[in-house]
Amino acid sequence: MSTTTQHSPPLAAASRHALPDSGERVPPLSWPIVGIFTGALTVFGASTWAALTGTVHAIVTIAASSAAIFVLFTVLHDASHYSISSHRWVNVAFGRVAMFFVSPLISFKSFAFIHIEHHRNTNDGESDPDHFVSAAPWWQLPVRFPAMDLPYISFLVRNVRRRPRAEVLETATLMTFSLTVIVAAALTGQLWTLAVICLIPGRVAMFVLAWWFDWLPHHDLEDTQRENRYRATRNRVGSEWILTPLLLSQNYHLVHHLHPSIPFYRYVAAWRRNEAAYLERDSAISTVFGQQLDAAQYREWKRLNGKLAALLPARMPRSSAARHASTHPIPVNSVEPLTPGSVKVTFDVPDHLSDQFRFRAGQNLTIRHRIGGREVRRNYSICTSATSGELAIGVRHIAGGMFSRFAVETLRAGDVLELMTPTGSFGAPLDPLARRDYVAVAAGSGITPILSIMRTTMEIETESRFTLFYGNRTAESTMFATELDELESRYADRLGIFHIRSGEAHHPAAFRGRIDLAMVQRLLDNDLTSIDRWYLCGPADLVTTMRDDLTSEAVPTERIHLELFRGPNRSTHVDGFPNSEVTITLSGADHTVELAAGDTVLESALKNNIDAPYACLGGACGTCKARITTGAVSMEQNLALTAAEVDAGFILTCQSHPTTPTVAVDYDS
Incomplete structure (x- = not known):
């Protein structure tokens, strides 16, 4: 290595190469891939039309086409690892189309073979086709970057006898076609047009791809994949708010090499889920500026880096601009079933009212509507993140509930409801630099404000931890079960969810019954008084009992936040008050x-x-x-x-x- 790094004590060979479970699976269809694939083809088509009609300068069309080809490489890359879809033919279809734009000199199957050989032989001299770039002297890089497909062709020629005849024939056909098009363009005086449309953008994209996908992850690393998979490539940390989308997650290239079948947009989640295990294995990590970090240095860097969060863009939610609650007609955007007796209702807030309907996590909406000639007024908590720009509530049908029955059985997209601007103060202020421990206790539809608070807290306070105790009768009656599973997967290192069931005999005994303080104490790792904030939401008896029990255990009352959807009955003794x-x-x-x-x-x-x-x-x-x-x-x-x-x-x-x-x-x- 060119940079001296202190390493953790070596592990035994077996544990050193034991690979943690990524927790990610290949989806039936990767919709992010579909999105970037469609977007890239649209951009390429538009830039081609612009080049042919001369509507914009050639530099603009070259830049647009280069960006499209760069993005299409991620489609090709995921297709080569069959991580776009659990259906093999879908990956091949996407891969063949993307390959034609990235480099129409070899077939998709040939590229996939060469790229897998790179994974098997990373940093291993000529056995690694990407070594052409990753091991090159710095002064040769400007020439080698745009010529990255040449070592691929050379590698394929050396291994041509190993490849199926149909694959070799397809590659030969593509090469012949590409050369024919270039010669025909030259003979007809259209070579410059062809260069602007695809030849120059292809080289520009190849330059960036070789730099970002090959050199940045692998240069100056001596271990091969077979010797130590954790140090054959690296993660590059820092400025991730811009690097992760810009590099399409390839700043987490180590995760890709450890788990090649993970879709590109799940690299970060896999790293966060198993960060401790990866660090234990002395994984290669460097900062965005190239400083090599061992595990201890990385942890310290991460701790210090949190203090710089204020310098980076933070999506801090703003409160409603309304001075007091005011009512407006708002159309319903969608009504999605959550359980057989509950729905998520999302609203389509007009642009001119968006400031009025901004909200803080934990706030609620009051709905007015006429049902059967009678005005009904009900209050529901917002369930979405305060940073999402989406306004939605969760409604569970309760016996005799006029509006809840209407919402579950009759309400449809396009209907208009009278909505009051957000009110309430259940949630507490958040701080991007904070490192807090939160615990929430919810039952039934009490999850709705907790879900908003939990989502927003995880996004804004990136060092805070959250534990949720959620009580329901059965799994089928659990509102937002899918969303909770996704959140727990995304923030596995900081979010823990305990599903407590009272009506399932087969549910584990430790999580069966009704939530009380004894159960919380038994399952919680922390001392009760060490928790920075408690959120309680659900039936009045649960919430008030938990509040009283926490107070009796010396938890300061200012740390306990509670919300009831309806208060206890009002007192009928109102004597003694004057006019x-x-x-x-x-x-x-x-x-x-x-x-x-x-x-x-x-x-x-x-x-x-x-x-x-x-x-x-x-x-x-x-x-x-x-x-x-x-x-x-x-x-x-x-x-x-x-x-x-x-x-x-x-x-x-x-x-x-x-x-x-x-x-x-x-x-x-």
Whole structure:
């Protein structure tokens, strides 16, 4: 090696070469491949048309075609490893088309043979066809990069007797065709047009491919694939927010060599799932600037690199621009079944309202709709990530639930619902530089806000850990089961999900029954008081019992966040409250009304036709939150506001009885 690196103590040969399970499988069809394949062909077709018509400068068409060929190589690459589809013929079809654009001098089957030989003999002299680039002196690289297909042809000629006759014939036919087209173009005066369309873009793309796919991963590494598969190629870490999409994940080239059948877009997930195991085997890693790292250095680099996250683009979600909850007609984009009795409803928010419907993880939507001539108002938590740009809720049918039955059985894409802008404060602020431990306890449809919080936290706080205890009767009744499995796979090193089932006799005994603190303590690795934030959402008895039990175990109350979809029944004892004059500020206008003894602030507003926001009427959702500016009130119960919000003067108007002759509340604060 040209750079000195301190290595971890060598492992025994067997364990050194023991390969961790990637956890990834070949899909029936790789839709990302379909996407980039279609996009690349579209770009190439458009640039060809532009070159033929002279509508743009030749430099533009060359650049566009080069980019298209570069992307098509990833299609060819995945096809050669049969990772595009579990159906073999699909890979061959994609590979043949992509090969024609990347280098029409050899057949797809010939390329696949040569490339697999590279995997078998990485860094092993002439046995590795890519050694032509990876071992070249630096001053020869500008010449060797664009000529990368020449050693492939030479390698094929040396091994021609090993290849099937049909494959050799196909390669010979392609070579003949390519040369014929070039000669014909030269004789007809169209050589420059052909050069602009494909000859020059092909060389430009080949230059970049040889540089990024061969030289960057392999140069200066002496171990061969047979000697040490973990040090025959490398991962290149740093600036991954741009390198991973730019290199189409080939900055994780080590993962590709360890698990060649993984689709390119799953390299990062495989690395994160098995990072500790790969580091234990002294895998080759370098930074984006070429500094070689051993396992200890990589861990320290990763720790320090987290502190630089603020310098990189971070998709921090912004809150709604609405000063208070306001209602708008919003069309339904889709209604997807989750379980036999629940659906995911996604909304198509118009562009002019997108700022109004921005949300923080853990917030909710209030829906108004007329069903059978009767207005129904229901509150549902948002289930999508706050960074996704998608607005969706999960609805589970409950016995006697008018809207939930309508949503599950009747609601369709294109229908329009009256949606209130997002409200609620269940979720807590996030920090890209934070390293926290979160635990969530949810049951049934209580997963919806937890799912939003969990997704957003994993995306933004890349060093934080999350554990979810999710209770359901059966697997079939588990909402968002597929999404939870995907999240756990994606963030396997930081996310743990325990599915607790109360109605499945065959479910493992440790995860059977109903969630309580004893079960959480038994399954959780951490001490209860070491958890930075607790999120509780579900039936009132589960949530309030867990809150009380955690408090009794010395967990600070400010770390416990809870959400109920409906609060306990309101007290009927409202004696002792005076009549009062209430001034309500809403949408910039002041309304002064008389409030009868025993009424809440919200009740007085609604009786006077003031369209104040509300949903659950039980002090659980926070939709009716306002700031008190004059006088004082007494809240029957508060299951939505934090202690800090109460200290700042916020109240739940559905629970607030004036205790002074005059009171003023501001919904716009």
